[in-house]
Amino acid sequence: MIGAQVVHVLMLLMMSHLEEQPFASVRSTAQELGPAQTTVYRIFTNDLGLKKFVSHWVPHTLSDEQRHRRVELARSLLMQLESTPQTEVITADESWFYMDYSHDGRWARRRRSRNSSQKNNRQQKIIIIVIWGVRGPLLVRYLQETCNFNTQFTIEIINELDVTVRRFCPKLGLKHLKFHWDNALPHTSSDTRSKLSELEVSVLPHPPYSPDIAPSDFFLFGYIKSRLRGCSFGTPDELLGKVTMEIEAISRNQLESVFEMEGTALHSN
Numbered sequence: 638m639i640g641a642q643v644v645h646v647l648m649l650l651m652m653s654h655l656e657e658q659p660f661a662s663v664r665s666t667a668q669e670l671g672p673a674q675t676t677v678y679r680i681f682t683n684d685l686g687l688k689k690f691v692s693h694w695v696p697h698t699l700s701d702e703q704r705h706r707r708v709e710l711a712r713s714l715l716m717q718l719e720s721t722p723q724t725e726v727i728t729a730d731e732s733w734f735y736m737d738y739s740h741d742g743r744w745a746r747r748r749r750s751r752n753s754s755q756k757n758n759r760q761q762k763i764i765i766i767v768i769w770g771v772r773g774p775l776l777v778r779y780l781q782e783t784c785n786f787n788t789q790f791t792i793e794i795i796n797e798l799d800v801t802v803r804r805f806c807p808k809l810g811l812k813h814l815k816f817h818w819d820n821a822l823p824h825t826s827s828d829t830r831s832k833l834s835e836l837e838v839s840v841l842p843h844p845p846y847s848p849d850i851a852p853s854d855f856f857l858f859g860y861i862k863s864r865l866r867g868c869s870f871g872t873p874d875e876l877l878g879k880v881t882m883e884i885e886a887i888s889r890n891q892l893e894s895v896f897e898m899e900g901t902a903l904h905s906n
Contacts, residue, residue: 647672648684655687665739699846707844714817714842714850721815723896726841727770729794729818730853731786734779734876736761738865763873765880767853768798771892775801777881779873791823792832799836810836817841819851856895857884 650670655661663681667674681687699707718726764780776798784790803810816838818824833840848854864883870876 644680644684647676647680651677651680651685662739703845707847710842710844711847711850714844717815717841718896723771723893725813726815726817726896727768727775728852729766729768729816730851730858731764731766731780731821732853732858733762734765734862734865734880736763736871736873736876737869738862739867739869763876765877766794767857767880767884768794769853769857769884769892771889771896773887773889773892774881774884777877777884779877786823788823788826788828791826791829795829795832795836795838811838812836815839815841817843817851819843819848819854820845852895852898856898860887 647670651666654666654670663674663678666681667677670677764786766776766778766780767774768776776794778794778797780786780790799810802814806813816833817840820843823829844850861880861883865879868879870879
């Protein structure tokens with residue numbers, strides 16, 4: 638049994654430790670300060686009154702009109718996917734990636750839970766864009782600090798994708814592919830649509846507020862971030878390299894099953 642004086646000292650040490658590392662795990666705290674993990678957890682929760690808050694996605698509440706539109710577009714998307722070979726479908730999306738994945742949540746007092754459930758804004762993060770299909774990744778890039786995620790950047794990505802595809806399909810380029818991404822404003826702006834039309838790209842419809850239908854959302858990003866647990870990176874290029882390596886390591890069978898899951902999700906709509 639740990640004495641009261643020892644507990645008091647440990648409390649002070651842990652409070653100082655969490656001020657510097659609010660995302661610290663019970664295990665890492667025990668390793669750094671010395672006591673057993675059960676002791677650390679008991680002091681965190683009972684003596685310091687802390688609770689670990691982890692960010693989570695909150696579903697958007699749809700209106701009746703939005704739900705009707707979702708069903709309508711989901712049916713249209715399903716029909717096109719069922720009549721198109723998987724090899725001719727590519728999907729694209731962006732997501733925030735952190736430079737440090739050695740933690741999965743933040744310790745905070747319960748009464749501050751509303752403000753403490755968010756990621757630490759001071760932690761460095763970058764936007765990574767992935768365009769991929771059943772054959773693997775076609776393009777994996779990150780948004781430079783000097784750039785904005787806007788129409789201009791999106792058009793640059795489309796041009797780069799066209800150059801990449803023409804390396805193995807020089808005559809057709811993007812013409813033979815079905816392109817699927819969500820309804821983010823840079824994706825649907827008039828200039829972006831004009832660029833896609835210029836390249837004769839066939840864009841698949843995406844129902845509003847439907848991350849359960851986008852393969853990057855319901856599979857890829859979650860899978861990749863789970864593979865980054867315990868890792869930290871010194872530069873964006875290091876992080877990008879790891880993300881690219883993990884995507885390239887996904888088997889063809891698994892990627893094909895993901896696109897089959899997309900069809901299943903559409904059927905449920």
